[in-house]
Amino acid sequence: MDRVANIKLAVFPLSLFPLADLIIKALENNLGPDPASALTHGLGEWALIFLLLSLAISPARRLTGIGKLIRFRRMLGLFALFYAVLHLLAYLAFMLSWEWLTLLEDLYKRSYIIVGAFSLSILVALGVTSTKKMMKRLGKQWLQLHRLVYVAAVLAVIHFLWLVKSDYTEPVIYGALLAILLLLRARVFSFGRKR
């Protein structure tokens, strides 16, 4: 087993740590008086963090010259999907008590939910096509499809921004981080073309 595989073995349980932390807090009744909301928001925030981490891999490779970093990208992206799915399930189970009709109502009435649903749909599509087999089968289209991750990230930040009542500090920070990650790419692309 090579070193990257070893590190991946460590990163995997580390990525589950936020979930374990939330579950332990829930079991200890330690999520505050409104645990439904705390859990749903916590899972959503971790989905966004993993999405940003997966987007940081490519710029980090360019900046550090460590090409092997690419081998972490899929895992981090899949964890973003994992937390996003749990986020939706927590919303449905604990905020809506499995009232599917209310979810449907949300999906045509509430813009921040619509935007979040689009973002999650993209992540699902990318997750399903993340295997080596699918990569081969889709060929060139795979890259085009997976560029949608940028759309998913922008929508996720908008989703956060639109649900805030008054204090935009947190979504603005995530939005700024995303903007930096996207700008790094824009520069890389233009350099690439000149060369």
Next chain:
Amino acid sequence: MLLKIKKHSDIGSSEITPEHIYHDRRRFMQQSGRFALAGLGLMLAGCSQEGEAKAISKQPQDGVIPSQPGPEWLKKQVLAFNPDVYTTTEALTPHQVVTSYNNFYEFGTGKGDPLRNAHSLKTDPWSVVVEGEVAKPGRYHLEDILKPHGMEERIYRLRCVEAWSMVIPWIGIPLANILKQFEPTSKARFVEFTTLHDPEQMPGQKASFGSLDWPYVEGLRIDEAMNPLTLMATGLYGDILPNQNGAPFRLVVPWKYGFKSIKSIVKIRLTEQQPKTTWETSAPQEYGFYANVNPAVDHPRWSQKHERRLPGTLLAPNRIETQPFNGYGEEVADLYKGMDLTRFY
């Protein structure tokens, strides 16, 4: 004059969470311990019925409600309250939750921020400016405003616009009694309230990415202000108000969303014109002047049909249906006769 208001929805005080547990601290301690154990049991059993978990929360296990620091005169007046003037059958939200889970953006937008930061608020001495359409305007010491009145205990539901709710035992004076003492003129059609504006005492007022303008302003129509349910609270759970709950002097309007119940008031102005309130100014399509609790009118970004009665657990989130006027329709629906509540939200 003391009002003993009892409505069909109420059952005698004997059926409230056993005998005002908070009046008897020893009993409170036993109760909270028992509830905590029950909670643990429910969690371990992995199943529970809604309603059973009403009082489950992580209580401070010493069980004693810490005494609030504050001026002696106020303590004395608050502690002489007349209990049970208005009650409900629902279980009280535990003291620990009521005083640690707050929306008081002047101290930060996190629910725990007010408890952490509100110690910097200096509530004594406290004066209130009364101005506008009154015969006796002026700057008054809080003591002079409160002195002529008796304190009443009122247990009200509080429904936040964010779709959670609590049941809180307030102590205070009906706003009508207070306003009458300044003799509103015939031109007084609205009442405007203003919170203290002092970023040194209220660090949240320095926040950079917030959408609210300070100071916080709220308002009521004069008939809403004079309604017997409308309370100026100076106490909570048998003691004076903690800073994070709006000390020393706050409004409580139980049939409206919580943001109407403005805290730490320094100015009361009676006006002919409808006041421009803070949330309405910040997002007029989302927050109206009336802000009556109404399950039929959604917030543009979320449904108002249900609420989570706090504290909840994941297995028993206490999700209940929201009532029109927060269940106080019998007392206040008449105020809005003939009004289109979808338009005047």
